[in-house]
Amino acid sequence: MAPIVLYSTRRTPAGRAVELTAKMIGLELDVKYMDLTKKEQMTPEFLKARIREMNPMHTVPTIDDNGVPLYDSHAIIIYLASKYAKDDSLYPTKDLVKQANINALLHFESGVLFARLRWILEPVFYWGETVVPQEKIDSVHKAYDLLESTLKTTGTEYLVGSTITLADISVSTSLSTLNAMFPADASKYPLVMAYLKRLEETMPNYKEINTERANEALQLYNQKLGKV
Numbered sequence: 001m002a003p004i005v006l007y008s009t010r011r012t013p014a015g016r017a018v019e020l021t022a023k024m025i026g027l028e029l030d031v032k033y034m035d036l037t038k039k040e041q042m043t044p045e046f047l048k049a050r051i052r053e054m055n056p057m058h059t060v061p062t063i064d065d066n067g068v069p070l071y072d073s074h075a076i077i078i079y080l081a082s083k084y085a086k087d088d089s090l091y092p093t094k095d096l097v098k099q100a101n102i103n104a105l106l107h108f109e110s111g112v113l114f115a116r117l118r119w120i121l122e123p124v125f126y127w128g129e130t131v132v133p134q135e136k137i138d139s140v141h142k143a144y145d146l147l148e149s150t151l152k153t154t155g156t157e158y159l160v161g162s163t164i165t166l167a168d169i170s171v172s173t174s175l176s177t178l179n180a181m182f183p184a185d186a187s188k189y190p191l192v193m194a195y196l197k198r199l200e201e202t203m204p205n206y207k208e209i210n211t212e213r214a215n216e217a218l219q220l221y222n223q224k225l226g227k228v
């Protein structure tokens with residue numbers, strides 16, 4: 001069986017979640033990076049890769065698992081963990097309450113963290129906007145507030161329990177990028193900061209896939225805003 005092909009970019013949090021998950025379950029991927037600033041997802045070469053037919057949303061990440069196309073990072077990481085992981089620690093199949101709590105945080109990543117990040121970055125990266133409205137930045141700090149309350153309520157080391165799950169993998173990607181661009185105030189969000197530090201120290205491949213790539217996103221952001 002050929003390795004699963006992942007269409008992604010180095011920077012996208014959603015694609016990074018797929019890479020982190022694959023590494024954690026020891027799954028080889030054939031990663032094909034694209035440059036969305038050059039609209040590579042619209043070039044004939046890329047369309048020839050049939051991504052639009054595979055994914056009507058033309059978003060990355062998209063995977064091709066030996067002829068089976070799938071899109072949306074949350075759907076993809078659940079699929080990879082369910083199909084290829086040696087055990088169900090990343091995404092429990094029998095403890096349905098735990099699974100539902102993980103799902104809730106995957107939706108939080110998608111609907112709050114990633115959505116607010118994309119709301120800021122898309123106009124700057126792709127539409128030439130050079131000013132970011134304060135209300136958008138405020139919305140990021142409100143998201144930290146939600147995460148702080150979540151961590152206070154659960155009181156666990158990771159988002160859902162004492163071991164890393166798909167919730168941490170997904171949340172870590174947007175959170176590390178947001179924090180690189182709009183640093184969370186440690187005096188207001190001590191649990192968020194402690195959580196980020198824990199992830200940095202314990203999540204396999206965190207530095208390579210989150211810290212370094214979040215910094216690449218920050219560099220492009222600063223460059224586009226004329227800050228460097």
Ligand SMILES: N[C@@H](CCC(=O)N[C@@H](CS)C(=O)NCC(=O)O)C(=O)O
Nearest residue numbers: 012014058059060061072073074110
């Ligand atoms: N909910 C999706 C969001 C993916 C997404 O919006 N990806 C962006 C890059 S960060 C993209 O592909 N943009 C190009 C486009 O929409 O054409 C996921 O989790 O995979």
